[in-house]
Amino acid sequence: MLVGYTRVSKADGSQTTDLQHDALIAAGVDPERVYEDRASGKKDDRPELTACLKGLRDGDTLVVWKLDRLGRDLRHLVNIVHDLTQREIGLKVLTGQGAAIDTTTASGKLVFGIFAALAEFERELISERTTAGLAAARARGRTGGRPFKMTPAKLRLAMASMGKPDTHVGDLCAELGVTRQTLYRHVSPAGELRDDGKKVLARR
Numbered sequence: 001m002l003v004g005y006t007r008v009s010k011a012d013g014s015q016t017t018d019l020q021h022d023a024l025i026a027a028g029v030d031p032e033r034v035y036e037d038r039a040s041g042k043k044d045d046r047p048e049l050t051a052c053l054k055g056l057r058d059g060d061t062l063v064v065w066k067l068d069r070l071g072r073d074l075r076h077l078v079n080i081v082h083d084l085t086q087r088e089i090g091l092k093v094l095t096g097q098g099a100a101i102d103t104t105t106a107s108g109k110l111v112f113g114i115f116a117a118l119a120e121f122e123r124e125l126i127s128e129r130t131t132a133g134l135a136a137a138r139a140r141g142r143t144g145g146r147p148f149k150m151t152p153a154k155l156r157l158a159m160a161s162m163g164k165p166d167t168h169v170g171d172l173c174a175e176l177g178v179t180r181q182t183l184y185r186h187v188s189p190a191g192e193l194r195d196d197g198k199k200v201l202a203r204r
Helices: 018-026 047-055 074-086 106-139 152-161 169-176 180-186 195-202
Strands: 002-007 034-037 061-064 090-093
Touching (some): 152 180, 169 180
Parallel strands (some): 002 061, 061 090
């Protein structure tokens, strides 16, 4: 069974789905089997697409007017088609740059395989750039992740304050901007340095 999906895209000025809808009907899709979303493709919340994908069954073929009507980006598209393939559901694109994709045919599967390879290549590039960026940052003395709550300056103030009878731990924590748990993990009630506190000083 052929099942159609259409989407309005305000970004490219297509405020109606008439052209898409007519193309799907001409391709043999039953008008009662066409799902339609009126939202930006960049939004995750596309209820009709979700309903469409859930409603597809083994042996069905999902038909779209253009490839950009279906996926937010290349990786999202590859994930959708991979899921369809696992469920033995086909995908057919009617026009545009993805018109050669028809996973119900051998040549269409080959074309989509190229798309999948490009998506994997993109993931590898992002991973390599991230790794290289972190390495460059470490070489300059910077590390990734969130900044530490406890700094050497805060630690010294905590060591000097803890153990004094007039020190209120709650007030000290508020001044340092840390929780009681963080404070006691670094400094003992008597103001002695603990293992985590030693690590803070060793980072300098």
